[in-house]
Amino acid sequence: MKKKKLVLIDGSAYIFRAYYALPPMQRKDGTPINALFGFTNMLVKLIEDYFEDKMLVVFDAARKNFRNDIYKQYKANRGETPEDLIPQFDLIKKCVDAFNLKQLEIDGYEADDIIASFSKIASSNNIKTLIVSSDKDLMQLVNENVTMLDPMKNKI
Numbered sequence: 001m002k003k004k005k006l007v008l009i010d011g012s013a014y015i016f017r018a019y020y021a022l023p024p025m026q027r028k029d030g031t032p033i034n035a036l037f038g039f040t041n042m043l044v045k046l047i048e049d050y051f052e053d054k055m056l057v058v059f060d061a062a063r064k065n066f067r068n069d070i071y072k073q074y075k076a077n078r079g080e081t082p083e084d085l086i087p088q089f090d091l092i093k094k095c096v097d098a099f100n101l102k103q104l105e106i107d108g109y110e111a112d113d114i115i116a117s118f119s120k121i122a123s124s125n126n127i128k129t130l131i132v133s134s135d136k137d138l139m140q141l142v143n144e145n146v147t148m149l150d151p152m153k154n155k156i
Helices: 011-021 034-050 066-070 086-098 111-124 136-141
Strands: 005-010 055-058 102-104 128-132 146-149
Touching: 005 011, 005 034, 005 111, 011 034, 011 055, 011 086, 011 111, 034 086, 034 128, 055 111, 086 102, 111 128, 111 136, 111 146, 136 146
Parallel strands: 005 055, 005 128, 055 102, 128 146
Antiparallel strands: none
16 A cells, blocks of 8 residues: 655745746736746646645745734734735646645645644654755654655755
8 A cells, every 4th residue: 555645835935935036027918927937837846756646735824823913023024025926826826726736825824834733743644744845944843754855955
């Protein structure tokens, strides 16, 4: 019997990485697409290299989350989301759908919170899990059942 495997993808980190890595690009109608283009290319490579039946792309919910209620200055130094990135969020989610991948966004939580919860549950059920993120905070989840891939360094 094939061992169960789960791939958890930090979609929000992918979006911002793609946005800042590429110069501005737009469709003929003026819609910006540089983040969409970069995200799609990264997702294709990930699917080619690590495809599993159970892949989940996880996104941050809106800026405010439960940590803001606890500590008002949480990420207070972060700038606003760039205007030309905002219309790309929905396009990217449609892209994930087009790849027939599951996606999840939960109000009040960041992608890393959701990834941590899923990886803990999967690990306790002896399900091998690959976390795809450059977020070093997620390294604390690594154990005999959980590995982590930094997609920018292509290093597990």
